Amino acid sequence: MSRVQNTLIESVRKVVGWVPERWLPGGTPDPLIGRHGAVGTQLAQLDGPQKVRGAARFAAEVPLEGLCYAALVNSPVTRGRITRLDTAAAEAAPGVLLVLTYRNMPRLGLVPLMGVTNLGAVGNSALPILQDDQIRYNGQVMALVLAETQQQADHAARLIDLSVDTAPALSDFQAAKPEARTPASILVERNEQSAGDAEAALRQAAFSTDATYTTPGHNHAAIELHGVTAHWTGNRLVLHDATQAVAPTAAALAKLFGLRREDVRVLSPFVGGGFGAKGFWDHQVLAVAAARMVDRPVRLMLSREAVFRMVGGRSPTEQRVAIGADAEGRFTALIHTGYSVMPPYSASPEQYTLGTRSLYRAQSYRFGQKHLDLDIVPNTFMRAPGESVGSFAVESAVDELAHAMDIDPVELRLRNEPETHPLTGTPFSQRALATAWRQGADRFGWDARSTMPRARRDGEWLLGMGCAAGNFPYVRMPSGALRIRLTRDGQATLSTSAQDMGMGTATVQTQHAADRLGLPLDAITFEMGDSDLPAAPVAGGSSQTVSIAAAIAAAASKLTVELLRLAGNASPLAGLRAGEVRLAEGGLVCIEDPTRRETYGDILTRAGRDEISVTETGAPPLEIFKYAMLSHSANFCEVRVSDVTGELRVTRLLGVFDVGTILNPRMAVSQLRGGMIMGLGMALSEEVLFDERSGRIMNPGLADYHIPAHLDVPEIDVTWTGIPDPRSPLGARGIGEIGITGVAAAIANAVFNATGKRLRDLPLTLDRLIGAEGA
C-alpha cells in the first residue's frame, strides 16, 4: 500500500522485462499444454460420494468427547464504550461453563492483515478481539458464553446485561467523502495512473459519456456458516475450521497464542462455499481462547445474523466512468475513478478500477480510487473483488457510448481492443476477447437485437438484449509447497495444505498429477486441507489451481532428479540428465530414445527403497511481471421487463470465456455458471441494507438478503475459447471469479435496450424502473 511498494514492484517489472523469457516461469511453455491426457476429461468429483451421503464432515460437525458450545453477544451500537457488562445471570444459568469478555479474555496481540506486502498473513481485521471496553463497529463481539449445550449457551447469552456510553460514529458514505484517503497503491498496482490529459480529451471528444454508477454492499452468503471446533491437548492445538487459508490460519494462531507452528494443526477437509468469506476472523480466536480456558473442546458456529455482522462483505462503491471517442469510435479518453469504503483496519481495497486499466486502448487515461473510513465491520474480498462491480460501471459506460454513437456495442468494443497492455505496453500472454465476442454474438443470435430501445414487446413485457465484457487477472501465489510420495507399487500421494471450498481442487489436481507423473488416475491420491501437510497459500484470487499446478510441476522436476540419482548405473537410464527424460507410463522415459525406460517400481526396488518422497515449492510467479496475464469474458443477456410493474426477468445468459486450458469441463461449467449467477444476484437483488443512521446492517439473513433462487435463474449457456495460455502451468488461468464479472452490466444494458431506461445503480430493482410518479 505504500510508495515504497510501488517503486519495488515497478523495479521488478522493469528487471523482469529485460530478463530473457526462457529464464522465467512460463518462458518455456509447459509441455503438458495441448497433451490429451487426464486433464481436460470429465472426471467426476472425487469426494462426491461423501457429499451425497451427507457424510462429508464440515468443521462444526466433528464429533469430540466433552464438547461444549459457544454463543456470542454482538454489539448493538456502532461506536462507544462499555459502561456495564453484567454477566452474573449468564454465569448462573444452567450449563454455563464460561462467560468470556474483555475482562477475562487472555491478552493477545493483533492479527496481521493479509495483503501483498505480507503474503503469509491472513487477517481480515486488524482490530483487537475482546481486548478492551471500546466498541468500534456495529456487531463487534462483546462476549462469548460457553455451555454444555447450544440451547443453554444461546439462552445465557441473552441474560448478559450490556450498557454502553455511545459515541458519534461515521456511517454515512456521502458525508465521509470530503475526508477520503487516496492510497498510494491498490494491491500490486500504483493507484493513481494517467496518460495524457484525459479530462481535456474528454471535453474535446466527438462523442462522450460521463456518469456515476453505484453498487451497494454485498454479502458472500455461502450456505455453510462460519464454524470451528477447537481442541487443546496440553500445549497442542487442533482447530477444525471452515477456511480458505489452512496453513496461514495455523501460522496466525501459533503466533497469536505463542505456540510453535508445529503445535498447531488446522483441519479443513470440506468448506461449504467460500467466495472470499472463509478467512480469518474473530471467531477462530475466540473459540481457541475459550477452549484453552475451560480445557475442553469448543464448538462455535456463527448464526447467519452473526456472519453478516462479524464477517465483512464487499464494500459499496460510487464510481465515475467517462469515455471520449472520435467519430470512428476510437477511445480518446478513458477515466475511471471513485470511492469505496475501506477503514484502516480492513485488508481489501475493492479494486474496481484495475480491470478497466487493461480492458481498452485509449489515447489518454486517468484512474484512481479513494477510500472512505467508516465504522464498519471490516470489508473484505468477495468473488472478483473490484472487477465484479468495476465491470458494471465501465461496461455500462461503453454501452451508453455505443448507443449515443449508434454503433453496435460489440463492434465498439472490438474497435478498441488493445494489442498490448494499454498502460505498460507489456505483451498479453494470451488474449482472445475478440474471438469470444464473435463466438458469442453468433451463438447468442445477437443480430436479432434491435438497436432501438423499446422496440420489442410481448404483451406487457418489453424485451431487450445486452452485452458486456468481463476480465480478471491471472494470479499465481508464491511459496506454495507440495510433497510427492511415490511407493514401490507405483502409487503416488500428493500432499499440500490447500483448501477446497467446492471447486473440485483435489479432482483436477489428481487429473493433473496423473499426466505430470505418467500414472493412471487410480494410482494418485491427493491430500489437502490439513496444515500438517506442506504449506499452501490462501485460496483466493482464482490462484489456487495454477499455484498447486506449479508446485506439482516443481516437485515432479525434483522427483525426476532424485529418481535418476536413485536409478544409478545399472539402470537403462544411466547417464541421463533430468532434461533428457520425461515422466510417462509409470516411470522415466528417455526423450530421445524411448526404449531406454524404467518404471518407478523398478527404480525403487533396485535401490532397496519402499518409497521416495520430495517436497518442493512452485517457482516465484515472475511471469506476471513479464506478461499481461488476464482472463476475459464476453457476456450476452436477454431480459423481459414488465411495462406495468417494472419486474425484471432475465431469460437467457451466455458467457464465452477466454480463460486458458479447461482442466475439467464438467466442473468448469459449474464454476463459471455459479459465478454468473452471483453476477445475476448482484444485478437483480443483492444488497446489504446498511442503515447509515445507526451503522447497522438491517437485513442480516437469507430471507431479506436475496440471493437468486431457482426461479430467478434462466437458461445459462457457458462456453469457452479453449485457447491455452502459453505462460501458465497447464496453460490454465483461474476460473473461480471471472464468471461474475460483466454479468450485471450485460443485464443493465439489456434493460436499457428493453425499456430505454439507463439504470446506473445496483441492484436493478423495479422501483428504479417505474419510479414514483405522482398519484
Place this chain on the structure above:
Amino acid sequence: MNPFTYRRATTAPEAAAAAALPGHRLLGGGTNLVDLMRKGVEHPETLIDVTGFSQQIELTPGGGLLIGGAVRNSALAAHPQVRRDYPLLSRAVLTGASAQIRNMATVAGNVMQRTRCTYFADPAASRCNKRVPGSGCDAQGGFTRYHAILGGSSACIATHPSDMCVALAALDATLHLLGPDGPRALPLSEFHRLPGDTPHLETELRPGEIITGVELPPPLPAMRSAYRKVRDRASYAFALVSVGACITVENGHFAEIRLAFGGIAHRPWRATRAEAALRSGPATPEAVEAALKLEFAEARPLDGNAFKLPLARRSAAALLAQLIGETA
C-alpha cells in the same frame, strides 16, 4: 431461545382455554413464531400446539367452504375444490414462501403471522412500538421498501405480509373464532387492525380466543378471479405489492367486484372505495383508473416506498383489465 414448555391441545375449547393463560402462545406450523422466538422478539413461556384438530376442509350447507385453522397451506392450495372454485386463493398460497414452509404453515397461523418489518425483528438494537409500546419507530426514516403506504401512523408503518389473506379478503372470507363467550364470526377484512397509536394490538382477537377456521362464501356464478404478486425475487420473497380480485361482469358493467391489496398496509387492504365506485358501473379502463385514484387518494408514501403507489395502481389496473378481458 428462552426455555419454554410445549403442550399439545387436542380440541379447540382446550386450546382456547389455554390461550387465555398468561405467557401462553398458540403454535401452528411455527414458521413465523419459532423464528421470532429465536430472534428474541417473542418470549412465550408455554406453547400450545394447535395442529392436532381443525384439520378439515368441508363443504358448508350454503355451498361455501369451511377451512380448518390447522389446515396446512400446501393442503389448502392443492385442494381440488379450492383450485376449481377459488383459484386465486390457491394461486396466492402458492406464491407465498417455499414448498417446505407451505407444508408446515397453517391457515390460522398465516392469518396471525406478524410483520416482516426488519426493525421489528431487531430487538437488540432497533426501537419498535409493536414490541415495546411507546418506544418509538426506527422504520420511520429507515428502510421502508416493505412498509405501508395506506393506513399507517406515526407509531407504525409496518405491513401484514400474508398472500393468503389478500385472496381471502377478496373472497369475502369470514373467520370463525372460539373464545370464553363461545363462537363468533368476523369478516377477515375486519380482523386485522390499523396501527394507530396501538400497533401492538394487531387483530380483533380477544384474550382466550382462537381461530378455528375460515369460511369462504359460495363462488359467484361466472366469477373471474386472479392474484398477482410483485416482488424482488421471482420466488421465495414477500410481496412489495400484491393484488387479488374477483369480478363478475354483466353487459359490460361490474355486477360484482372485490379487490384487495397486500404489502401496502398493516392489514390485507380491501379496496372498498374503489369497489363502491365501480360496482354496477362500466367495466372500462377509465372507470378502473378513476376508482383506483380514489382508493389511493389518502396514500402517504415515504421516500423508500413511493414506488408502491404507481405499482399498486398499475398492478390492479392490469389485473382487472385481464379479468375483464376474460369475461368478454
Place this chain on the structure above:
Amino acid sequence: MAMKPVTFTLNGLAKAAFTEDGQNLLDFLRRGVGDMAPKYGCGQGGCGACTVLLDGVPHLSCLTLAETVEGRRVDTASGLAGATISPLQEAFMDRFAAQCGYCTPGMLMAATALLAKNPRPNRDEVIEAISGNICRCTGYEPIIAAILDVAEGRVGA
C-alpha cells in the same frame, strides 16, 4: 431445562432420545442423535439446507420443534443410501450437483419427496419443488439435470 424423551422413526429405525425444552429438530438430530446430514444454514427458513422429511413431507427442521416429531417418521439424507447409493445420489454425483456439498442433503430430501409423489416430474415441477433450497455454488442447473435424469430414467432405471 427439562429433558423430555422423544421416540420417533429415523430413516426407518426406531429412535428414542432426550430433547431439551425448546430444542429445534435440526439441533436435536445433529447434536442429540448424531445425524449430521441436515445442515444449519440460516435458522429462519430462508435456505432449505435443513430440509428433512416428516412423514414423507419436506419440512424445515430448523423451525420445527423436536417435541413435535413424537411418534412420527423422520427421513434425512443419511438414510438415502443402502449398501450402495441411490439413483438420485448417483445422478447428483454424475452431474456435479454437489459442489461444496452443503446444500446437498436438503436438496436431496426435497427431490426425494418430489419423486415419491410424482415420479415423472417435468422441469418446471422440479424447479418448483426445490425452489425453497438455495445453492450458492452450482447455479442450480446440475441439480435440476440430476433430478430429471432420475425422472426420465437415465440413471438407476
